[in-house]
Amino acid sequence: xxxxxxxxxxxxxxxxxxxYFVFWTLVMPILFYFIFTNVVNSNTPFQxxxxxxxxxxxxxxxxxxxxxxxxxxxxxxxxxxxxxxxMKLTPFPNWAYFTSKMFxxxxxxxxxxxxxxxxxxxxxxxxLTATQWLLSGLWILLASTPFLALGSLIGTMKxxxxxxxxxxxxxxxxxxxxxxxxxxxTFPEFLKSVAEWLPSYHFGSGAWNIILGDAxxxxxxxxxxxxxxxxxxxxVFIRSRQKA
Numbered sequence: 241x242x243x244x245x246x247x248x249x250x251x252x253x254x255x256x257x258x259x260y261f262v263f264w265t266l267v268m269p270i271l272f273y274f275i276f277t278n279v280v281n282s283n284t285p286f287q288x289x290x291x292x293x294x295x296x297x298x299x300x301x302x303x304x305x306x307x308x309x310x311x312x313x314x315x316x317x318x319x320x321x322x323x324x325x326x327m328k329l330t331p332f333p334n335w336a337y338f339t340s341k342m343f344x345x346x347x348x349x350x351x352x353x354x355x356x357x358x359x360x361x362x363x364x365x366x367x368l369t370a371t372q373w374l375l376s377g378l379w380i381l382l383a384s385t386p387f388l389a390l391g392s393l394i395g396t397m398k399x400x401x402x403x404x405x406x407x408x409x410x411x412x413x414x415x416x417x418x419x420x421x422x423x424x425x426t427f428p429e430f431l432k433s434v435a436e437w438l439p440s441y442h443f444g445s446g447a448w449n450i451i452l453g454d455a456x457x458x459x460x461x462x463x464x465x466x467x468x469x470x471x472x473x474x475x476v477f478i479r480s481r482q483k484a
Contacts, residue, residue, distance in 0.1 A: 265302050265303075265305050265306040265310065265348070265352050266302065266352065266355060266356070268301075268302075268305070269298040269299070269301050269302040269305075269356055270298070270355075270356060270359045270363075272298055272301070272421070273294060273295060273298040273356070273359065273360065273363065274363055276294055276421075277290065277291050277294055277363070277364055278363070278364070288367075291360070291364040291366050292360075292366050292368060292451050293423075293448055293451070295356070295357070295360035295364075295366050296376060296380075296444065296447035296448055296450075296451060297419070297420040297421070297444055297448075298356055298360075298420070299352070299353055299356040299357060299360075299376075299377075299380055299447070300380055300420060300440075300443050300444045300447060301415050301420045301421075302352045302353075302356050303349045303352050303353065303380055303381070303384045303387070304384065304387045304411065304414065304415065304420075304440060304443065305411055305415075306345070306348055306349060306352055307345065307349070307384050307387035307388045307390065307391045308387055308390055308391050308394065308407050308410060308411045308414075309391075309404075309407045309408070309411055310345070310348070310391075311341075311345050311388060311391035311392070311395070312390070312391035312392065312393070312394030312395045312397075312403055312407050313394070313395075313400060313403050313404055313407060314341075314395075315341075315391070315392065315394075315395025315396075316394070316395055316397050316398070316399070316400050316403040317400055319395070319398075342388065345388060345391075346381070346388075349380075349381055349384055350381055353377045353380055353381060354377075357373065357377065368451060372450060372451050372453075375450050376447045376450045376451055379446045379447055379450060379456060380443075380446075380447055383442075383443050383446055383460075383464055384443070385464075385468055386439050386443075386464050386465075386467040386468040386471060387439070387443070389467075389468050389471035389472045389475065390410070390467075390471045391407075392471070392472070392475045393471050393474050393475040393478070394406060394407050394410075395475070396475055396478040396479055396482065414438060414439070414440035415440060417431065417434060417435050417438055417440070417441075418435055418438045418439075418440025418441040418443070418444060419435055419440075419441050419444060419445075420440060420444050424436075424441065437463070439463065439464055439467040442456075442457070442459070442460035442463050442464055443460075443464065445457060445460060446460050
């Protein structure tokens with residue numbers, strides 16, 4: 241048990257030392273939040289609602305980036321550097337190794353949520369009830385699991401450069417088409433219909449609904465769970481083929 245806790249601790253330390261985590265997960269979302277609420281859209285109607293809405297968007301954007309890019313690329317790095325193979329030769333169980341990685345990533349997600357929420361409060365004075373802060377943060381934390389599975393799928397790639405390029409494209413495409421940078425109500429009808437089937441849209445919309453006093457839409461649950469299982473099955477299938 242002590243070995244597992246120690247591994248979890250070092251996973252958290254390693255993630256914090258990763259420049260991908262600092263830039264994509266913290267710097268970019270907070271910078272975008274400041275620009276889109278104080279520069280680009282500073283005179284929009286319902287300004288207070290917009291600041292809260294966009295805070296949820298950038299928090300979801302932050303956590304999604306950490307899951308897709310940080311988690312996936314680290315898995316490829318460990319594979320190419322031989323660390324994953326080395327761990328298999330130790331008495332440390334394989335399931336415990338993977339559990340420690342998931343635990344470390346979820347801790348980073350929680351810290352990202354707290355930091356971006358705090359940035360929203362300090363930059364724009366976003367004011368929500370304690371229940372809204374808690375439920376929206378909990379939703380973003382739990383609903384990030386499909387993106388962890390997507391990160392695991394990216395982690396099956398053989399080259400860090402390939403994984404980095406692919407994860408960048410997927411991450412930005414999901415963020416833009418999922419309405420995290422701008423509401424999908426501004427999209428053409430075709431793009432709007434595409435967005436409604438993307439996990440990123442349902443990821444963000446759950447938090448948007450919560451700060452409006454509603455529950456996440458019922459269709460968000462089967463769509464997010466469906467993506468979770470699809471990504472997991474694909475990752476397991478590809479890894480089994482690689483081992484074969």
